[in-house]
Amino acid sequence: MHIRKSTGVLDWLDQRIALNKLMKVLVSEYWIPKNINFLWAMGVILTTLFALLIFTGFMLVMYYKPDINLAFDSVNLTIMKEVEYGWLWRHIHAVAASVVFLIIYIHTFTAIYYGSYKKGREMIWVSGMLLFILFSAEAFSGYMLPWGQMSYWAAMVITNLFGGIPVIGDAVVEWIRGDYAVSDPTLTRFFMLHVCLLPIVLIAVVAIHFYTLRVPHVNNETGEEIDFEVEAEKYLSGDTKNAKVIPFWPGFLAKDFMYIGFFMIFFFYLVCFHFNFAMDPINFEPGNPLKTPPHIYPEWYFLWQYEILRGFFFDIFGFKAYNIGLIAFAIAGVALFFMPLYDRSDVVAPAHERKGFFVWFWLLVVDMIVLTIFGKLPADGVTLGISNSWIGFYSTITFFVLLFVVLPIITTLEKKGAVK
Ligand code: HEM
Numbered sequence: 299m300h301i302r303k304s305t306g307v308l309d310w311l312d313q314r315i316a317l318n319k320l321m322k323v324l325v326s327e328y329w330i331p332k333n334i335n336f337l338w339a340m341g342v343i344l345t346t347l348f349a350l351l352i353f354t355g356f357m358l359v360m361y362y363k364p365d366i367n368l369a370f371d372s373v374n375l376t377i378m379k380e381v382e383y384g385w386l387w388r389h390i391h392a393v394a395a396s397v398v399f400l401i402i403y404i405h406t407f408t409a410i411y412y413g414s415y416k417k418g419r420e421m422i423w424v425s426g427m428l429l430f431i432l433f434s435a436e437a438f439s440g441y442m443l444p445w446g447q448m449s450y451w452a453a454m455v456i457t458n459l460f461g462g463i464p465v466i467g468d469a470v471v472e473w474i475r476g477d478y479a480v481s482d483p484t485l486t487r488f489f490m491l492h493v494c495l496l497p498i499v500l501i502a503v504v505a506i507h508f509y510t511l512r513v514p515h516v517n518n519e520t521g522e523e524i525d526f527e528v529e530a531e532k533y534l535s536g537d538t539k540n541a542k543v544i545p546f547w548p549g550f551l552a553k554d555f556m557y558i559g560f561f562m563i564f565f566f567y568l569v570c571f572h573f574n575f576a577m578d579p580i581n582f583e584p585g586n587p588l589k590t591p592p593h594i595y596p597e598w599y600f601l602w603q604y605e606i607l608r609g610f611f612f613d614i615f616g617f618k619a620y621n622i623g624l625i626a627f628a629i630a631g632v633a634l635f636f637m638p639l640y641d642r643s644d645v646v647a648p649a650h651e652r653k654g655f656f657v658w659f660w661l662l663v664v665d666m667i668v669l670t671i672f673g674k675l676p677a678d679g680v681t682l683g684i685s686n687s688w689i690g691f692y693s694t695i696t697f698f699v700l701l702f703v704v705l706p707i708i709t710t711l712e713k714k715g716a717v718k
Contacts, residue, residue, distance in 0.1 A: 325547035329526050329533075331518035332542055338516060339557035340405040346558055347398045348504065352497065354391040358384075362443065364489035366482045369445040370584045389573040395437055396576040397565060399599035402430060410637065411659060413646040414517040420638045421510040427635045429507060432500050434600070439492035441597065445485060448578045450585030451594050453480045453488070459607075462624040479587065521646035593676055601673030602666045606630045608677055609694030611687045626694060633701055640701060643709035654708035662700050668693045 304310035311317045361381055363372040377384035406426065409415055415423035438456065442449045457474050461467040476483030515526055524542050533541035544550055568575070580591050596604050607627035610619050649656040672681075672690050679686045 325551075326545050327530065327534075328512075328546040329530050329543040330516060330546055330550040331522075331524055332544055333518045333520060333522070334516065335519055336557055337404070337408040339554045340401055340408060342551070342554040343558060343561050344398065344401050344405060345504070346561075347394050347401065348500070351391060351394050351398065354387045354394065355493065355497075357387040358391055359493055364443070364486050366445055366485055366585070369443060369485060373444040374582065386569075389569050389576075392576040393565065393569045393573055395440060396597065396599070397568065398433065399437070399597075402433065403599070406430070406634070407659075407663065409517075410662075411649045412517050412519070413521060413641070413648075413652075416638045416641060417644055417646050418514040419517065422507065422514065423638060424635065425503060425507040425510050427632075428503050429500070430634075431631070432496060432503060436492060436496045436500065437597065437599070439488040439496065442485065442488045443492060444581060445585045446578075446581030447583045447585055447589070447591050448581040448594070450480060450587065451591055452596060453484060455594055457484070459624060459627070462621055517646065519648065521648065521651075523646075595674055598670065598674070601671075602669035603627060603630050603673075605669040605673035605690050606694045606697065608673075608687075609690045611677065611691065626698070630697065633698075640705045641709045642706055643712040645712060652712060654712060658700060658704055658708055661704075662697075665693055665696045665700065669697065 301313055304313060308317060358377060361372060361376050361384065363369055373388070377388055379385075409423065409426070438452070442453050457471055457480060460470045460474060463470055472478060474484075475481070476487055515524070518524065522542075526543060529541045529543040532538075533543055533545070538544075578597075595601065604627075607623045610622040610626060613619050614622060643652075643655075645652060649659045668689070672686055672693065675681070675686050677687050677690065681689060
C-alpha cells in the first residue's frame with residue numbers, strides 16, 4: 299500500500315478505505331432503469347419510515363417502563379403529558395407504524411402487478427416477504443407495550459393461537475408467555491423483541507433485500523429486459539440521452555427525495571390532525587384480565603388475515619372449526635411467499651398487458667379489501683341481508699382459490715399462448 303500526502307479529507311479516506319470505489323459500487327454506478335414511475339419510490343419511502351420508527355423509538359424508550367404496573371402510566375401519563383413533546387414522538391411512532399403497512403402493501407402489490415418477483419428476482423421477493431413477517435411481529439410486540447385493554451387482550455388471543463399446535467400446543471403457549479397467563483414476563487420478553495432482537499434482524503434483512511436487488515436490478519414499467527452493462531457503458535461514455543439507465547445517485551435518489559417530500563406532507567398531516575386512526579380508544583383503558591372487551595379486533599393491517607382465522611365458523615367432516623381456521627390463518631400468513639411458484643408464466647409485463655392476470659390481480663385486491671372490512675365487523679352481524687360469517691367464509695375460500703387454483707391455471711394458459 300502506498301500512502302501519499304492527501305489533497306483533502308475525502309482523498310485521505312479514499313487512500314485508506316477505498317471510498318471512491320465504494321461510492322461507485324453503491325451509488326454512482328449502481329444502475330436504475332429510466333422507465334419507472336412513482337411506485338418505484340415506495341422502497342425508499344419504506345426505508346425512510348423505518349429510520350423514523352427507529353429514531354422515535356429511541357426517544358420513547360428513554361421513558362417507557364416494561365413492567366405491568368408501570369407501563370400504562372409511563373406511556374399515557376409520563377410520555378403523553380409530562381415529558382416535553384413526548385406526545386409528538388409517540389404520535390409520529392404510532393402513525394408511522396400504521397402507515398408503514400399501507401406502503402408495504404402498495405410496494406408488494408406493485409411487485410405483483412409488474413411481475414417483479416420472477417425471472418431472477420425471486421430472492422428480492424422472498425426477502426421482501428420475510429420483511430413483511432418480521433414487520434408484523436415488530437408491530438404486534440409494540441402494540442403490547444402500552445399495556446392497555448387491547449394490548450392485553452390481543453396478546454391473549456394471539457398467544458392462545460399457538461395452543462392449536464398438536465400435542466405440544468399448551469407447552470408452547472406457556473413458553474411464549476413465560477407464565478401460565480399473559481403477565482409481567484410476557485411483557486418484558488415482548489419488550490426485548492420489540493426494541494432489541496427484531497430491530498437488529500430487520501436491519502439485517504433490509505440490507506439483504508437491498509443486496510438481492512444488485513444482480514437482477516429493479517424491474518421497469520414495461521418489463522423490458524435491459525442489458526445493464528451495455529446501457530451503463532452508453533451512460534458513462536456521455537450518451538446519457540439514449541442510455542436506458544441512470545445512476546442511483548443523483549438520478550434516481552434525487553427524484554425519490556421529491557416523492558419523500560410529498561409523502562412527508564401527507565404523513566405529518568396525519569400526525570398532526572388524524573393521529574387517532576393509529577390509536578384504539580379501548581387501549582386508553584389499562585389492561586384488565588378480569589374484563590374482556592366486547593369486541594376484540596387487531597389493527598387494520600392484520601384484519602384480512604384475522605378474518606381468514608374466523609372464516610371457518612362451522613366444523614367440517616369432524617374437524618373443529620377453530621382448528622381449520624387456525625390452519626387457514628397459518629397458510630395465509632405464508633402463502634404469498636411462494637408467489638413465484640404459483641405464477642407458471644415467465645412473462646414479465648405490467649398486468650394491463652396480461653388480460654387474464656389483470657382480472658386475477660384486481661379480484662385478489664378486492665377480496666383482500668372485503669376480508670379487511672369484515673375483519674373489523676362483528677361476526678354475528680348482517681350486511682345486505684347476508685350474515686357476516688358467511689361473507690367471511692366465502693371471501694376466505696376465494697382468497698385461497700385465487701392463489702392456489704386460478705393463478706396457476708391462467709398463467710399456464712398464458713405460457714401456452716392460450717390467453718394473452
Ligand atoms: C419495509 C421493508 C421494505 C423495504 C425497506 C424495501 C425496500 C425496497 C427498495 C429500496 C427497493 C428498490 C426500489 C423499489 O422498487 O421500490 C425494493 C424493491 C423490491 N421490493 Fe422491497 N422493501 C421492503 C419490503 C418488501 C416487501 C414486503 C416485499 C414483498 C414481498 C418487497 C418486494 C420487493 C420487490 C419484488 C422489489 C423489486 C421491484 C422491482 O424489481 O421493480 N419488498 N424494496
